[in-house]
Amino acid sequence: MSKSQTITEADVRHVAKLGRLRVSDDEVHHFTEQLAAVLEYISKLNELDVEGVEPMAHPLELVNVLRPDVERPGMATESALVNAPAKMPPYFKVPKVLGDGSGA
Amino acid sequence: MNPTETTLTELRDAIAGKAVSSAEATRAYLDRIEAHDCGDSGLNAYHEVFTERAMARAQAVDKGDVTGPLAGVPIAIKDLLCTDYGHTTCCSKMLENFKAPYTATAVQRLEDAGAVILGKTNMDEFAMGSSTENSAFVTTRNPWDRDRVPGGSSGGSASAMSADLCAASIGSDTGGSIRQPAALCGVVGMKPTYGRISRYGLIAFASSLDQIGPFTRTVGDTALLLKVMMGHDPLDSTSANVPVPDDIDRVDEAPKGLRIGIAREYMSDSNDPAVAAATQKAIEVYRDFGAQIVEVDLPHTEYGIPVYYIVATAEASSNLARYDGVHYGHRTDKAEDLIDLYCRSRSEGFGDEVKRRIMLGTYALSSGYYDAYYSRALKVRRLIKNDFDSAFEKCDAILCPTTTGPAFKIGELADDPLAMYMNDVYTVNSNLAGNAGISLPGGTATVDGKALPVGVQLLGPSFEESKLLKIARIFEAATDHYTLRPTL
Numbered sequence: 001m002s003k004s005q006t007i008t009e010a011d012v013r014h015v016a017k018l019g020r021l022r023v024s025d026d027e028v029h030h031f032t033e034q035l036a037a038v039l040e041y042i043s044k045l046n047e048l049d050v051e052g053v054e055p056m057a058h059p060l061e062l063v064n065v066l067r068p069d070v071e072r073p074g075m076a077t078e079s080a081l082v083n084a085p086a087k088m089p090p091y092f093k094v095p096k097v098l099g100d101g102s103g104a
Numbered sequence: 105m106n107p108t109e110t111t112l113t114e115l116r117d118a119i120a121g122k123a124v125s126s127a128e129a130t131r132a133y134l135d136r137i138e139a140h141d142c143g144d145s146g147l148n149a150y151h152e153v154f155t156e157r158a159m160a161r162a163q164a165v166d167k168g169d170v171t172g173p174l175a176g177v178p179i180a181i182k183d184l185l186c187t188d189y190g191h192t193t194c195c196s197k198m199l200e201n202f203k204a205p206y207t208a209t210a211v212q213r214l215e216d217a218g219a220v221i222l223g224k225t226n227m228d229e230f231a232m233g234s235s236t237e238n239s240a241f242v243t244t245r246n247p248w249d250r251d252r253v254p255g256g257s258s259g260g261s262a263s264a265m266s267a268d269l270c271a272a273s274i275g276s277d278t279g280g281s282i283r284q285p286a287a288l289c290g291v292v293g294m295k296p297t298y299g300r301i302s303r304y305g306l307i308a309f310a311s312s313l314d315q316i317g318p319f320t321r322t323v324g325d326t327a328l329l330l331k332v333m334m335g336h337d338p339l340d341s342t343s344a345n346v347p348v349p350d351d352i353d354r355v356d357e358a359p360k361g362l363r364i365g366i367a368r369e370y371m372s373d374s375n376d377p378a379v380a381a382a383t384q385k386a387i388e389v390y391r392d393f394g395a396q397i398v399e400v401d402l403p404h405t406e407y408g409i410p411v412y413y414i415v416a417t418a419e420a421s422s423n424l425a426r427y428d429g430v431h432y433g434h435r436t437d438k439a440e441d442l443i444d445l446y447c448r449s450r451s452e453g454f455g456d457e458v459k460r461r462i463m464l465g466t467y468a469l470s471s472g473y474y475d476a477y478y479s480r481a482l483k484v485r486r487l488i489k490n491d492f493d494s495a496f497e498k499c500d501a502i503l504c505p506t507t508t509g510p511a512f513k514i515g516e517l518a519d520d521p522l523a524m525y526m527n528d529v530y531t532v533n534s535n536l537a538g539n540a541g542i543s544l545p546g547g548t549a550t551v552d553g554k555a556l557p558v559g560v561q562l563l564g565p566s567f568e569e570s571k572l573l574k575i576a577r578i579f580e581a582a583t584d585h586y587t588l589r590p591t592l
Contacts, residue, residue, distance in 0.1 A: 007467065015466040019421060020428070020443070021459055022451040035464055037522050043412040045480050048487070055482035056489055058312045058342075059298040059538020059566070066343040079205040085435030094430055097442045 006036045107132045112177055112325035115271050119165070119176040126162035126176025128272075130220050132160065133178045137222070137269050140592050145250065147438045148221055148242045149264035151183050152561030153223035161220045166261050173564030174332060175218030180270035182261050183224035184231060185211050185316070186305035192305050196229045196452030198433045208305025209337045210274065210316045217332045222270050225260030229455045230423035230424065231281055231309045233257050237518055240459045246289060247516070247590040249554045252511040255527070258319070262289040264318040266557075272329060273319045278310050280506075281530025282317045283543035287506035287559020289586060292320045292576075293450045295531075296330060297346035297537035297566040302337030310419040311342070313412075313535045322586055326542070327353040329567060348571040355577040362575065365499030366571035369405035370530055376509035378549030378556045383505050386546065386560045388581040391501065398501060400495035404487045408533040409525055411488065413535070414468045414481035419456075420467030427453060460521060489537040496539075496565045501575045502571035505530055506543040510551060530561060539569045540564045542576050543564050557588070560580040 012032045016023045023031065077090045086093040107115055107129035118124045141147050143449020158178065165176035181187070184194045186204035212336070215221065228238035236244040236259025237330040244259045246252040248492045254263040258275025262285030265273045275282040277295035292319045301316040308314060318329040331353050336345040349557035351357065366387065371380070391552055418452055429435035429449025436448035454462070495502060507530060517524045534541040546560035560579065563571035580586055 006502060011467065012463065015463045015470060016459075018470065019459075019462045019466045020425075020446040020450050021454070021462065022447045023459070031460060031463065034460060034521050035467070038126060038413060038464060038525070039467075041522055042477070045407060045410050045484055047306075048404075048488070049406065049482035050480055053483040053486050055479060056486035057482055059536075060342060060344060062342065066337060075205060080431075083202055083432030084206060085433070087309060093429055095441060095445055096438045 007032060007039055108136055109485045110271075111321050112272045113322070113328055116174060116177050116328070120580045126165040126220060127159065128572070129176065130158050130162035130178050130222070133222060133270060140267055141269055143374070144446045146268055147245045147247055147250070147263050147269070149225055149244050149254075149260045149267065149269055150180065150223045151193065151195060151241060151260065154190055154221060157189060158220050158222050161429060165218060165220070170218050172216060172218030173328065174214060176220060177271045178220045178222045178419055179214060180222050180225050180261060180264045180273040181211055182258050182273075184227060184276060184307040185274065186307065187211055187221070187224070190224060192224070194230045194305070195227045195241055196453065196455065196458070199239045200240070200428050200434065202432060204305070206227050207338055209302035211305065213333050214274070214384040225258070225264055225273060227260055228257035228457070230307070230420070230458050231257040231276060231278055232457050232461055233400065234280070234284055234524050235512075235517065236260060236285075237514065238455055240455055243514060244543055246511045247592060248290065250554050252556070253288070255288035255511065256574050257281040257434050259285045259473065260294065261319050262286055262291060265289065265291045265321070266590060268589065272325055274316060274328075275319055276306060276314055276316050277531075277535065278313045278315075278349060278416060279535050280528035282319065283506050283531045283541055283559070283561060284527055286319055286543040287546070287561075288511040288549070290557030290590070292323055292326050292542065292544055292586065294318060294330070294571050295324050295534065295540065296334060296538035297540045299342055299513050299567065300334045302340040302343040308335045311423060312419060313416055315535070317561070323544070323573055323580050324355050325352070327355050331496070334569070340523040352570040352573065353422070355573045356572055357573055358393070358578055359500065359571055360392070362390070363499040364390045364395045364397050365400035365502040366397060367400050367402045367405070367495065367502055367504060369402045372505035372508070374508055375505055376549055376558065378547070379507070379509060382546030382558050382560050383503065385583075386503055386579050389579050393582070395429040398499050400498055401579075402491045402495060402533070404491050405485065405533060407484050408488060408536060409529055411481045411484045411536055412528070413464065413525060414477050415485060417461040417465030418468050418478050419465070421462045421469065424458070424462055429453070439548045449481055455522050457521070479491060485536050488533050492537045492539055493531070500564070501572055502563040504561050506561040510549045510556035533564050539566045540569050540572050544576055544579055545588065547583070547585050548588065
C-alpha cells in the first residue's frame with residue numbers, strides 16, 4: 001500500500017473485468033485518478049500496528065440459523081418471471097452462451 | 105388542525121379521536137407534494153407517489169377496517185425498501201422498471217400498524233452517496249435552500265420530512281445516510297443498533313453496515329416508529345433476537361445519574377462555527393440538567409472513513425454481483441454472448457459512483473491485495489469498536505456533531521469522490537461498530553443570508569435505544585430547534 005503501489009490504469013482495467021464492467025479509455029483514465037486518490041487516503045491505515053488484532057467482519061456474534069424443516073409455499077413461477085428482461089415461461093431467456101454454434 | 109403541521113404522534117391521536125380523518129390528512133399531504141415537490145424547481149423528494157393506493161388505505165382506516173398504533177398516518181419510504189406495489193428502483197437505471205415480488209419486513213410492520221404509505225423517496229443510487237445527486241433520475245433539493253443538497257443517501261426522505269411532505273419517513277444508514285441528511289435538513293434522524301430492524305426486503309449495499317431507521321419531527325415520533333419496526337424477524341438471520349424494551353416510547357422519563365461523554369476527536373477546529381456552537385449549547389443543556397460531562401477518547405476515529413471505504417465497497421462488490429441482466433433489472437440489447445450480456449447490462453445500468461465502488465471493493469478483495477486492504481481494514485474496525493466499548497464504560501452517550509458543516513451546494517462536490525466521502529466522518533464509526541446513533545436539530549448556521557440547519561448527534565451503546573431516546577429528549581425539550589421549519 002505504499003505510494004509506488006497506487007492503482008494503475010492496468011489495475012483498473014483488470015478490476016473492471018473482474019467486476020463485469022465495460023469501461024472506455026476515457027473512463028479508465030478518470031477512474032484511475034479518482035481511485036488513486038481514495039487509495040492514497042486509505043493508505044492511512046498503514047500508520048497503525050494491527051499485529052494480533054482480531055478482524056471484525058460483523059457487528060454481531062452470529063451463529064448459523066436454521067429454520068424448522070416445515071413445508072411452505074415458495075415464490076410462484078409467474079412472480080419470479082415478472083421482472084425478467086426476456087422470458088419463455090416457465091424459463092428465463094438469455095442469449096446463446098456458446099457463440100454462433102459454429103464451434104464450442 | 106392542519107394535519108401537515110403536527111407531529112406524527114399528534115396526527116395519530118387526532119385521527120384516532122376523529123378530530124381529522126385519515127383521508128383528509130392524506131389528501132393534505134398529497135396536495136403539498138403536488139404543490140412543492142414536482143417540476144424543475146420542486147424539491148423532488150419523491151420518486152414515486154402512490155396517490156390512489158394511499159387514499160384507499162386512508163379511507164379503509166376511516167371506515168375502521170384498518171387499525172393499529174399508526175392507523176392513518178401518511179409515511180414516505182426510501183426507494184430501496186421493497187414493496188409489492190409500485191416500483192422499487194434504488195434510484196438506479198438498473199432497477200428502473202423493477203417490481204418487487206414481496207414487501208420488506210420494516211414496511212410490512214408499518215402497514216400492519218395501520219400506516220398509509222405515501223410513496224417512495226429519491227436517494228443516491230444504491231444508497232451510495234452523501235448528497236442524493238447520484239440518483240439516476242432526479243436531484244432532490246434541500247427545502248431550506250433549493251440550491252443546496254439535502255444530504256444523502258436518504259436525501260429524499262430527509263427533504264420530504266423537513267418540508268412536511270409526509271408525517272414521517274424511513275431511510276437507511278450504512279455510513280451516515282440517515283443522520284447526515286437529517287442534520288442538513290433540520291429533522292430527527294436515527295440509526296438504531298445494527299440488527300434492530302430486519303433488513304429483509306432492504307436492497308443490500310453493505311450487509312454488515314446497512315440499517316433501517318426513521319426521520320421524524322420529534323424524538324417521541326422516532327420512538328413510536330421504532331416500537332413498530334424493531335424486533336427479531338425470522339426472515340433476516342442477522343436481525344437481533346433482543347427484546348424491544350416496553351418503555352421505548354416513554355421518552356420523557358429522563359435517566360438518573362446521567363453521564364455524557366465528549367470526545368475531542370469530534371471537536372475539530374475544522375467544524376463550522378455554527379456546528380461547534382450547537383454542540384457547545386448541547387453540552388450546556390446536559391450540564392444544566394445535572395448530567396456529569398466526562399471526557400472520553402476515541403483515538404481511532406480518523407481511521408473510520410478509510411476502513412469504511414474498504415469494508416463497504418468490498419461488500420457492495422459482492423452484493424451487486426447479482427445484477428447481471430438475466431433474472432431482473434436492466435438488460436442490454438446488444439449482447440453477443442453471456443459474458444458480454446453481463447458487462448454491457450451492468451455498464452449501462454450502473455452510474456459512475458456505483459462503478460467506482462464496485463471497482464474499489466473488487467480491488468480490495470483481489471488476489472495480492474486482500475491482506476493489505478480488506479484484512480487490515482477489518483482489524484482496524486475492531487480497534488474502532490474497542491474505542492466505543494471503553495468510552496461507554498465511562499458514559500451513557502457520546503455527544504458530538506453529526507457533520508462538520510451545513511448543506512453544501514448542488515454540484516459542489518459532484519466530481520470529487522474523496523471530498524464527498526468526508527461527509528460521513530462523524531457518522532461512519534457507529535456503523536462500523538454497530539451501535540446506535542441519533543441526529544437532532546441543533547439550530548441553524550447563516551450562509552449567504554440563508555438559515556441552514558446543523559445537527560447534534562448522540563451515540564449510544566448497542567441495544568440501548570430506549571435510553572438514548574430519553575437522553576435525546578432532554579436536549580429537544582430544552583430547545584426549540586425542532587419546531588423550526590423551512591419557508592417553502
